[in-house]
Amino acid sequence: MSALLVTDVSLDDIFASFCDLLESTVGANAIEVVLRDGDAWVRLRFDGSRVKREAGVNLPYNDPTVATVAFGRTLLEERPASFSMPLPIGDEIVGAVFVRADALNHFDDADAGLIESLAPYMAVAIRQRWLHESVARERFRAEHDELTHLPNRALFAERLERGLVRAHRSGGHVGVLYIDLDGFKPINDKYGHDAGDAVLRMVARRLRRAIRETDTAARLGGDEFGVVLEDLRDDTIAAEIAEKAVNTIAKPMRWEKQLLHVGASVGRSISPLDGTSVAALMRRADARMFRNKRAQRRKPA
Numbered sequence: 001m002s003a004l005l006v007t008d009v010s011l012d013d014i015f016a017s018f019c020d021l022l023e024s025t026v027g028a029n030a031i032e033v034v035l036r037d038g039d040a041w042v043r044l045r046f047d048g049s050r051v052k053r054e055a056g057v058n059l060p061y062n063d064p065t066v067a068t069v070a071f072g073r074t075l076l077e078e079r080p081a082s083f084s085m086p087l088p089i090g091d092e093i094v095g096a097v098f099v100r101a102d103a104l105n106h107f108d109d110a111d112a113g114l115i116e117s118l119a120p121y122m123a124v125a126i127r128q129r130w131l132h133e134s135v136a137r138e139r140f141r142a143e144h145d146e147l148t149h150l151p152n153r154a155l156f157a158e159r160l161e162r163g164l165v166r167a168h169r170s171g172g173h174v175g176v177l178y179i180d181l182d183g184f185k186p187i188n189d190k191y192g193h194d195a196g197d198a199v200l201r202m203v204a205r206r207l208r209r210a211i212r213e214t215d216t217a218a219r220l221g222g223d224e225f226g227v228v229l230e231d232l233r234d235d236t237i238a239a240e241i242a243e244k245a246v247n248t249i250a251k252p253m254r255w256e257k258q259l260l261h262v263g264a265s266v267g268r269s270i271s272p273l274d275g276t277s278v279a280a281l282m283r284r285a286d287a288r289m290f291r292n293k294r295a296q297r298r299k300p301a
Contacts, residue, residue, distance in 0.1 A: 011129045012044070012051050018122045019046040026111045027101040033087070033122070034065040035095035035130065042130070065096035074116075078106040083115055087123035094127055145219040147197055148204035156218035156226050160278050163230045167271060175229035175238035175270045178285035179207070179245065180293060182263035184223040191258065198255045199262060210245040226285075235270050242266045265293035 015033060022028040031046040043054045043065075065084055068075060074085040081104035087095040097119055101107070107115075143155040151159065163174040181203065188196035200223065207217045207225060216228040227245070229238050249264040267289030269275065274284040 011126060011133060012053060014122070014125045014129055015044045015046070016051050018118065018125075019051070021118060022099055022115065025114055026099070026107065027103055028099045029102055030098075030100040032065055032098040033095060033126065035087075035126065041095075044126075065098045068096040068098070074112075076107065076112060081105060081107045081111075083107050083112055085116060085119060087119055087126075089120075089123050089127060094123055097122065148201055148219050150204050150208075150225070151216055151218040153218065153220045153226075156216065156220065156228065157278050159216045160228045160281065163228055164271060164276060164278070166230070168276070172230075173232040173234065173270050173272070174281070175227075175232050175235070175268060176281045176285045177227035177229065177238070177242050177245065178220075178267045178269075178282065178289040179225040179227070179249075180265050180289055181223040181225075181249070182265055182293065182296065184262050187260055187262065191255070191260075195255050195258070195260065199253060199260060202253045203249055203262070203264075206248045206251075207245055210248045211241055215241070226282075232270065235268075235273075238268050238270055242268050263296070265289050265296060267292060 019028070019031045022031055029047075033044045035042045040055075040058055045052045045054075068084045068086055074083070076083050080100060080102045082098065082100040084096060084098040086093045087097055097115070099107075099115055143152060144150065145152045160174065160176065166172070167174045181199075184196065184199065187199055200219070203225065204217070204219065207227070211217055211227055211229075214230050218226045218228075220226045227241070229241060232238055246264045246266055249262065253260045253262070267285045267287065269281045269284035269288070271281060275281050
């Protein structure tokens with residue numbers, strides 16, 4: 001049973017382990033677990049070959065598992081054999097389990113007793129993992145931009161700070177790119193926020209492709225993005241990545257039937273030449289970005 005309580009496996013893996021036990025012991029070929037999530041349900045299903053998860057589903061009250069939760073009692077049916085029971089944690093019913101074996105006419109007392117003995121372990125393991133995943137989702141939302149799913153300004157600063165600590169220990173360098181889009185406001189004004197949001201999402205995807213796996217791209221706010229560049233030998237790689245980012249972002253973007261164009265102004269800084277703190281590197285990169293943006297505006301059309 002201890003395998004069901006391991007915390008470093010997924011919710012689906014926990015359920016699959018439970019299904020394997022029931023398949024091998026009572027011949028179950030269809031297994032379902034539901035857990036209440038507010039007014040909706042999270043449902044896990046095993047059809048004899050794979051696990052399927054549905055979140056936020058609204059189940060009818062004649063569903064065996066929902067009926068079991070509603071009435072809080074065990075239901076044992078025949079032809080084919082089926083069994084459903086509440087999933088309790090202490091005095092609280094957190095969901096229900098339904099088991100069916102099409103090859104059997106009925107489950108005997110030993111079969112029912114085995115399912116009943118396994119269910120509490122599964123209830124605790126699933127609820128534990130479910131809560132763990134909820135915390136992970138909430139943390140992701142707190143640290144990432146909702147629109148682009150890139151790290152937000154707070155996580156960007158945290159990773160830059162960690163990079164500076166590592167660089168100080170190793171004698172290496174950390175770089176910062178501060179990126180501001182050119183021509184974004186006219187797209188928002190002409191086509192609306194849906195188009196603007198689409199552009200920001202496309203820029204985020206392109207920026208991720210332009211940098212290395214060890215780097216961090218973030219949305220700092222509005223149409224501003226940032227990149228933390230770690231493990232730099234000198235400014236050469238930072239300059240190459242900045243140029244690649246500008247060229248990648250500048251490629252036309254298709255939205256609905258429109259071909260949209262934005263550019264990017266980039267400023268960069270590198271430690272320790274431009275500073276050894278998050279604030280110093282951000283200020284220097286920001287100032288250089290504005291200088292480059294002004295220079296772009298002064299170029300003849």
